[in-house]
Amino acid sequence: MQFIDLKRQYAALKPAIDARIQRVLDHGQYIMGPEVAELEAALAAFTGRKHAITVASGTEALLIALMALGVQAGDEVITTPFTFVATAEVIVLLGATPVFVDIEPDTCNLDVRQVEARITPRTKAILPVSLYGQVPDMDELLALAARHGLPVVEDAAQSFGARYQGRPSGSFGAFGCTSFFPSKPLGCYGDGGALFTDDDALAQAAREIRVHGQSRRYHHSRLGVGGRMDTLQCAIVLAKLDRFAWELERRQTLGARYTALLSATGLPQTGQLGLPTVRPDRDCVWAQYTVRIPSTRGPGRExxxxxxQAQGIPTAVHYPVPLHHQPAYAALCCPECCPESLRAGREVMSLPMGPDLTEEEQGRVVEALRGCLEEAHA
Incomplete structure (x- = not known):
């Protein structure tokens, strides 16, 4: 069993993907070819945003967004420590300081109730993460940010296709940013990403930054990076978009089925297993289906x-060590802060997930998990 079965997905999409790749090979425009603009138009329509700007990765999307907003040395950006390192990495690369706010224990998303207390005169932006495929409390966060005159950048790398109160992930704040890393809900076959905004000036800044700050050829009006998304990768995402609505529906079906099957085992009721929570005003695209294994009520996650694994079932941990306990970031936050992030890091475990997971495979995962937890509890 694969943790995410990309080979099975490719087999279903092979004619469309191969044709798209061949078209790029035929016209030979590997950098900023016509598929780039075509994908950007499709992504803008999908998110309902005025502008979509493709970039080299999800990390570049975050970096370019913060650069376009003018984040620089001495500034602070509020974010979560329970995320992939790129979220804080880009802040530090710009000379700014990530200010960590703890997570909600049930969703693992940023606890918006704790944000205002961390705002200072140096705060330049707020960067929430839509973890595991679910958008955080954006209405409350955007209202708070507006009161303080702060832009919000949504890290939607794991939630592209999810909806919050009817609005798509990526459509919130000054920028929405996503990743097309292969394992993401909408992935390419390498690195890629995109930014989404309704602001013309920010969109223009982002487009210039991604090509070394050029406003026209060899005229560099601002600092920039080499941040373009390859034409071939754009072509692959375009081919995958044709199946994406089905994949989103399938992910939500499988996520709900995991929850029902695991609830029926009785393990959540005994405290041996924690299940993910999805708020009633939003959905989840289950970039990961992540449970909790409390070490005090059973054998422990490892x-x-x-x-x-002995039964051929792979798992993963996203993420074992929160950023404020990582060596490169430990000095930015006291070790005792963000206790929910630390607890999540000890307990979370992601199960095989993806639109091509079968019900039979899902049943095997549930039965195997039930068996090892019940055996340990006996």
Missing amino acids: AVQAAL
Whole structure:
């Protein structure tokens, strides 16, 4: 069993993907070819944003967004420590300081109630992460940001296709940013990403920054990076878009089925297993289906992972060590802060997930997990 079965996905899309790739090979415009503009138009329509700007990766999307907003040395950006390192990495690369705010224990998203207390005169932006495929409390966060005159940048790398109160992920704040890393809900076959905005000036800044700050050829009006998304990768995402609505529906069906099957085992009721929560005013695209294995009520996560692996069932941990305990970032925050992030890092475990997971495979995962937890509890 694959953790995410990209080979199975490719088999279903092979004619469309191969044709798209061949078209690029035929016209030979590997940098900023026609597929780039075509994909940007499709992404803008999908998110309902005025502008979509493709870039080299999700990390570049975050970096370019912050650069376009003028984040620089001495500034602070509020974010979560329970995320992939890129979220804070781009802040530090610009000479600014990430200010970490803890997560909600049930969704693992930024706890918006704790944000205002961390705002200072140096705060330049707020960067929430739509973790595991679910958008955080954006209405509350945007209202708070507006009161303080702060832009919000949504890190939607794991939630492209999700909706919050009817609005798509990526459509919130000054910028929405996403990743097309292969394992993401909408992925290419390498690195890629995109930014979304309704602001003409910010869009122009982002477009210039991604080509080394050029406003026209060899005229560099601002600092920039080499941040373009390759034409071939854009072509692959275009081919995948034709199946994406089905994949989103399938992900939500499988996510709900995981929750129902695992609830029926009785393990959540005994405290041996924690299930993810989805708020009633939003959905989740299940970039990961992530459960909690409390170490105080059973064998512990590592033992569970080993038992599942012995049965051919892969798992993953997103993320074992929060950023404020990572060596490169430890000095930015006291070790005792963000206790929910630390607890999540000890307990979370992601199960195989993806639109091409079968019900039979899902049943195997549930039965194996039930078996090893019940055996340990006996």
